[in-house]
Amino acid sequence: MKKIRHRIETFLVNFGVWWLPKLSRGQVLILSKVVGMLAFAIDYRGRGAAIANLMVAFSSENITPDQARRIAIGSFQNFARTFLDLFWIAGHPKEELPQIAKLFWQDPKTPAMAKSRGALWVTPHYGNFEILNLIVGLQGFTQLTIAQDFKNEALTDIFARLRQKTGHEIIPQQGAMLRIFKQLKRSGHASLLADLTVKPGRAATVIECFGLKTCVPNLHTSLAFRLGLPLLPATALPLSDGTYRCHFLDPMEASDYPTINVMTQAVWDRFEPQIRQHPECWMWMYKHWRYLPGTENDPRYPTYANPNRQFREMLSVSQLTPQ
Numbered sequence: 001m002k003k004i005r006h007r008i009e010t011f012l013v014n015f016g017v018w019w020l021p022k023l024s025r026g027q028v029l030i031l032s033k034v035v036g037m038l039a040f041a042i043d044y045r046g047r048g049a050a051i052a053n054l055m056v057a058f059s060s061e062n063i064t065p066d067q068a069r070r071i072a073i074g075s076f077q078n079f080a081r082t083f084l085d086l087f088w089i090a091g092h093p094k095e096e097l098p099q100i101a102k103l104f105w106q107d108p109k110t111p112a113m114a115k116s117r118g119a120l121w122v123t124p125h126y127g128n129f130e131i132l133n134l135i136v137g138l139q140g141f142t143q144l145t146i147a148q149d150f151k152n153e154a155l156t157d158i159f160a161r162l163r164q165k166t167g168h169e170i171i172p173q174q175g176a177m178l179r180i181f182k183q184l185k186r187s188g189h190a191s192l193l194a195d196l197t198v199k200p201g202r203a204a205t206v207i208e209c210f211g212l213k214t215c216v217p218n219l220h221t222s223l224a225f226r227l228g229l230p231l232l233p234a235t236a237l238p239l240s241d242g243t244y245r246c247h248f249l250d251p252m253e254a255s256d257y258p259t260i261n262v263m264t265q266a267v268w269d270r271f272e273p274q275i276r277q278h279p280e281c282w283m284w285m286y287k288h289w290r291y292l293p294g295t296e297n298d299p300r301y302p303t304y305a306n307p308n309r310q311f312r313e314m315l316s317v318s319q320l321t322p323q
Contacts, residue, residue: 010154017158020084021091025100025242032084036077043076046285050075052302053284057210059300074280078127081238086130090162094138097166101135101236101244110251113230114141118187119251120231122220124195124271125283130163131244132236133191137166143189144169146176177219184227192220194233194267195283197290200310205264206318210272212301213293215311221263224254231263233270237278261318 020028040047050072054063089097105111113119121136121143123129133145145163147170150156160170168191171179180190198204198217205218224231230251237245249270257263275282289301291311298305 006152006154009152010158013155013158016084016087017090017162020087021089023088028084028088029081029242032081033077035084036080037073039080040073040076043285046076047072049287049302049304050284052304053286053288054279056212056289056300056302058279060211071279072284075282075284078238078281079283079285082128082130085128086159086162089131089134090165094134094166097131097135097138100242101131101246103135103139103246103248105248106250110232110248111139113251114189114232116187118184118229119189120184120220120224120229121189121191121234122194122231122267123191123234123236124275125193125286126195126271126275127236127238127278127281128244129193129236132234132246133163133168134166135236135246136191136234137168141189142167142169143191144171144176144180144183145191146171146173146180148173180219181223181227184223184229190223192217194220194271195288197286197288200291200308200314204314205261206311206314207265207268209268209288212289213291213311213315214289215291215314216264216268218260218264221254221257221260221267224252224263225260228254231267233267235271235274237274238281 023031051065051068054068054071055065119141121141123132133143137143145168147160147163149172150159163170183190194216196217198215200215203217203219204215205221206213206215220231223229230253232251233249235247237247239245252263252267254263257266287302287304289305291308292298292301292305293312293315295307295312
């Protein structure tokens with residue numbers, strides 16, 4: 001049964017890669033809305049997590065269940081658009097990418113600086129992070145990018161090929177730290193996601209996210225401190241006409257922050273205002289707040305959150321550390 005399921009998955013994905021480029025931009029946008037709505041209806045776990053997340057994140061703004069539901073549907077539709085566009089772009093020359101992904105640099109000097117020094121490019125699961133990565137590669141910033149393997153190896157190969165269209169190299173999580181370190185030490189480039197929830201430990205930092213504590217990776221800031229390289233936050237905002245506004249914020253230098261933890265929080269603080277402005281563009285169906293700050297249930301947190309001793313210890317240490 002497993003082999004049969006994998007073959008069906010592989011056929012459907014290959015069919016999408018072949019068929020979607022034949023559609024117009026308008027047809028892709030309509031399809032993404034339909035697929036997103038269907039996913040919202042079918043994925044009861046993701047739907048429940050999204051609504052629970054929205055209710056706690058915007059509790060101070062008295063969000064209603066209907067408002068949370070509408071934003072959650074938009075989030076599913078944005079996620080559908082992200083991957084349908086990845087397939088759509090596969091059938092078009094990479095030189096056409098700037099027609100739908102417009103670049104805006106907050107500091108016009110950033111590209112030249114990044115080319116001379118190397119850089120860490122960081123983004124959350126917001127807007128179209130796949131498009132963002134592709135357009136960066138087209139500018140000559142070929143990167144190492146970590147991607148989680150699918151249980152179906154054929155899908156891993158297909159998605160790697162799509163993501164490497166503009167020159168990037170997709171690498172598995174195992175051994176990624178060493179490879180990225182070597183790449184950056186040669187003034188290279190790497191891209192990382194800043195909003196994953198990870199297990200408490202040395203490679204994680206407790207941050208405040210929408211007024212709640214969560215545990216995120218600090219690989220991006222650790223490397224910035226260790227190598228003295230700039231960290232470049234960026235997002236790709238989807239627009240209603242089918243294009244994207246790829247916004248590259250001012251570079252962040254480790255020398256401007258006292259600790260890795262403080263810089264990790266500062267990185268998130270660059271993104272949260274954008275998410276608040278366009279909440280439907282963030283991946284709300286992900287369990288962003290898995291750990292409770294105490295030992296008892298806390299109504300401020302989603303019901304899926306659980307107590308965790310290591311998380312409480314990390315939180316205690318972070319509260320004692322001077323900021």
